[in-house]
Amino acid sequence: MSQRVLIIGATSAIAEAVARRYAAEGATLFLAARNTGRAAAIADDLRVRGARAVQVGAYDATVTDNADALVATAWEALGGIDVALIAHGTLPDQAACAASAVLTRQALVVNLLSVIDVLIPLANRMESAGHGTLAVIGSVAGDRGRQSNTVYGTAKGGLAIFLQGLAHRLAPAGVRVLIVKPGFVDTPMTAAFPKSALWASPATVARDLHRAIARGQRVLYTPWFWRWIMLIIRLIPTALFHRTRL
Amino acid sequence: MGSQPRYQSWGRFPAAAPVGVQPLRFRDQPLPRMPGSVLPVGNGRSYGDSCLNNGGYLLATRGLDRFLAFDPQTGLLRCEAGVLLSAVLSLTVGGGWFLPVTPGTRFITVGGAIANDVHGKNHHVAGTFGHQVTRLELLRSTGERVCCSPAEHPDLFAATIGGLGLTGLITWAEFRLQRIANAYVQVERTRFSHLDGFFDLALGADRAHEYTVAWIDCLATGKQLGRGIYMAGNHAAPTCEGSPKAPGRPVSIPFDPPLSLVARPTLRVFNELFFRKQVRSVQSGLEHYAPFFYPLDGIDQWNRIYGPAGFLQYQSVVPLAVSRDATREMLRCIAQSGQGSFLSVLKVFGDRAPAGLLSFPRPGVTLALDFPFKGRSTLRLCDTLDALVAHAGGAIYPAKDARMSPRMFAAGYPRLDQFRRSLDPAFSSSFWRRVTGAAA
Numbered sequence: 001m002s003q004r005v006l007i008i009g010a011t012s013a014i015a016e017a018v019a020r021r022y023a024a025e026g027a028t029l030f031l032a033a034r035n036t037g038r039a040a041a042i043a044d045d046l047r048v049r050g051a052r053a054v055q056v057g058a059y060d061a062t063v064t065d066n067a068d069a070l071v072a073t074a075w076e077a078l079g080g081i082d083v084a085l086i087a088h089g090t091l092p093d094q095a096a097c098a099a100s101a102v103l104t105r106q107a108l109v110v111n112l113l114s115v116i117d118v119l120i121p122l123a124n125r126m127e128s129a130g131h132g133t134l135a136v137i138g139s140v141a142g143d144r145g146r147q148s149n150t151v152y153g154t155a156k157g158g159l160a161i162f163l164q165g166l167a168h169r170l171a172p173a174g175v176r177v178l179i180v181k182p183g184f185v186d187t188p189m190t191a192a193f194p195k196s197a198l199w200a201s202p203a204t205v206a207r208d209l210h211r212a213i214a215r216g217q218r219v220l221y222t223p224w225f226w227r228w229i230m231l232i233i234r235l236i237p238t239a240l241f242h243r244t245r246l
Numbered sequence: 247m248g249s250q251p252r253y254q255s256w257g258r259f260p261a262a263a264p265v266g267v268q269p270l271r272f273r274d275q276p277l278p279r280m281p282g283s284v285l286p287v288g289n290g291r292s293y294g295d296s297c298l299n300n301g302g303y304l305l306a307t308r309g310l311d312r313f314l315a316f317d318p319q320t321g322l323l324r325c326e327a328g329v330l331l332s333a334v335l336s337l338t339v340g341g342g343w344f345l346p347v348t349p350g351t352r353f354i355t356v357g358g359a360i361a362n363d364v365h366g367k368n369h370h371v372a373g374t375f376g377h378q379v380t381r382l383e384l385l386r387s388t389g390e391r392v393c394c395s396p397a398e399h400p401d402l403f404a405a406t407i408g409g410l411g412l413t414g415l416i417t418w419a420e421f422r423l424q425r426i427a428n429a430y431v432q433v434e435r436t437r438f439s440h441l442d443g444f445f446d447l448a449l450g451a452d453r454a455h456e457y458t459v460a461w462i463d464c465l466a467t468g469k470q471l472g473r474g475i476y477m478a479g480n481h482a483a484p485t486c487e488g489s490p491k492a493p494g495r496p497v498s499i500p501f502d503p504p505l506s507l508v509a510r511p512t513l514r515v516f517n518e519l520f521f522r523k524q525v526r527s528v529q530s531g532l533e534h535y536a537p538f539f540y541p542l543d544g545i546d547q548w549n550r551i552y553g554p555a556g557f558l559q560y561q562s563v564v565p566l567a568v569s570r571d572a573t574r575e576m577l578r579c580i581a582q583s584g585q586g587s588f589l590s591v592l593k594v595f596g597d598r599a600p601a602g603l604l605s606f607p608r609p610g611v612t613l614a615l616d617f618p619f620k621g622r623s624t625l626r627l628c629d630t631l632d633a634l635v636a637h638a639g640g641a642i643y644p645a646k647d648a649r650m651s652p653r654m655f656a657a658g659y660p661r662l663d664q665f666r667r668s669l670d671p672a673f674s675s676s677f678w679r680r681v682t683g684a685a686a
Binding site: 011013037038041042044045048049188191 | 269271272273274309312313314315316337
């Protein structure tokens with residue numbers, strides 16, 4: 001049977017690359033994005049690539065209280081959801097956030113609270129259906145608090161704990177929860193950074209992510225070596241860590 | 247693993263540094279405003295400096311890689327300009343559709359195929375890539391989006407085909423694919439022992455083949471001058487389904503050798519083996535399309551074999567009437583110079599009128615060569631060849647050029663002044679400034 005896939009933040013480079021993999025398998029997709037014109041361009045592409053059907057809906061992560069409606073619309077449009085990928089987010093300017101509680105709060109709304117907003121109705125529906133996978137884009141930045149990336153790391157770290165709890169709750173219902181922790185990915189969000197050999201393409205991350213969902217994995221570091229890089233970073237003693245500019 | 251894409255041309259000569267690179271991801275984005283000139287860049291497979299903008303900005307179009315529509319009944323495909331030809335093939339070959347025209351690599355973008363008006367082994371029956379384009383959208387620096395086709399804005403359409411990215415940004419294009427029965431090609435290889443043998447084959451009854459091209463041993467001299475192998479192919483019939491395997495993963499040249507691996511002794515052995523490996527004078531068989539059309543795509547980054555100095559491609563066309571003498575003279579010069587060419591290719595173009603104002607393919611005979619870049623001696627040889635081409639009333643291919651003079655360019659492209667009227671003032675390239683003396 002054709003898989004029913006909801007993608008939130010569907011115009012992100014990683015999400016689009018994942019969507020192409022599902023399209024090639026003949027999936028039915030619902031794309032939620034702030035810019036529905038761009039999501040529609042992606043929908044056309046996915047149809048040509050083999051998707052059975054693709055629908056587009058508006059979702060703005062900066063606006064509270066539209067998550068329930070989005071999930072209800074998508075659930076109805078797809079006739080149930082097998083896979084939900086939550087991929088929206090921003091990379092906040094750490095220096096600006098350090099100077100402003102307002103900006104910090106906004107960054108946490110977009111990168112943490114709005115994600116939880118959609119996860120709650122999705123989790124409840126999947127729990128009653130007794131089936132489904134929730135895949136959420138986290139980050140290696142959530143593995144240890146660092147001065148260069150505190151707010152983004154807080155959002156992604158908070159998300160990791162929330163998903164851990166959710167996975168615990170949903171395990172008896174047969175619902176899978178996957179947190180994806182990409183390292184450096186060459187996307188428009190990171191366009192301003194100089195690139196090195198550690199950087200991965202969205203296509204590489206998408207390949208890993210798609211496979212991890214199929215295998216029912218719970219945590220995915222992508223590319224694989226980030227698991228070991230983050231292990232080392234977590235193990236660095238605080239006294240030493242505080243002397244670095246990481 | 248991803249790393250910073252390099253913005254150099256495939257020949258790796260000349261070196262150039264853009265001030266900035268703006269990656270594009272959505273076709274509805276306005277053209278970014280830059281303090282200098284801009285040039286759209288695709289997959290960087292042009293050999294010379296037509297894909298470089300030294301001191302200016304590049305608009306990286308690989309992110310514009312979406313399909314808009316495909317009609318499996320008619321084979322009409324519409325896609326964004328950054329889609330690779332390899333992606334088109336992956337999408338359509340299984341369903342019985344093939345590129346209507348393809349160059350020797352599938353790792354180029356649709357935008358690049360249009361901007362260089364690329365050709366393939368079927369030029370004599372199908373014309374160029376530009377002949378297959380039914381429509382395209384051009385984003386001009388004024389912010390205007392112009393839909394161009396042979397009927398709408400025909401001047402801008404003709405300037406954009408083969409227009410080297412200088413008329414604006416192509417956001418999407420529509421073109422026709424051709425029907426195939428399967429992924430195979432029926433190939434016939436015929437050995438010929440001198441240049442006249444090539445002309446006999448190419449101008450004889452063999453025009454019945456869809457795809458024709460000849461490999462030439464450019465080290466051969468005297469009576470053997472111009473010896474080589476003539477390759478003719480047709481898409482296989484439905485009953486031919488089966489036998490040959492699709493090629494596996496490409497091998498890669500994983501590092502830069504400190505010196506060019508293409509030198510006279512290795513070349514002599516290679517050429518002799520290539521010529522001799524075919525025992526019978528005519529050999530035929532069924533091949534998968536990939537090794538037939540894209541023999542070098544099986545070797546990732548094959549341009550590295552030429553070492554850090556890079557290499558020069560040289561492709562010329564001369565009118566049919568004088569082609570025997572001109573080609574013989576060019577081959578003699580090359581053999582004398584001692585600068586070997588690894589891939590020397592000879593083909594007769596069809597007589598279809600060019601699709602674009604600056605299109606390279608035109609009725610005549612085309613010779614393509616590549617030389618390891620050895621500095622002045624290589625440049626001198628190319629200048630000598632230029633003189634022969636100019637004398638014959640021919641032209642040089644911009645997509646492969648890094649060194650022709652402004653006079654040579656003007657002589658080969660008589661519709662240059664008409665083209666200038668469609669130039670976008672914000673667009674420029676290293677090539678354009680070199681061959682026209684335009685300001686940066």
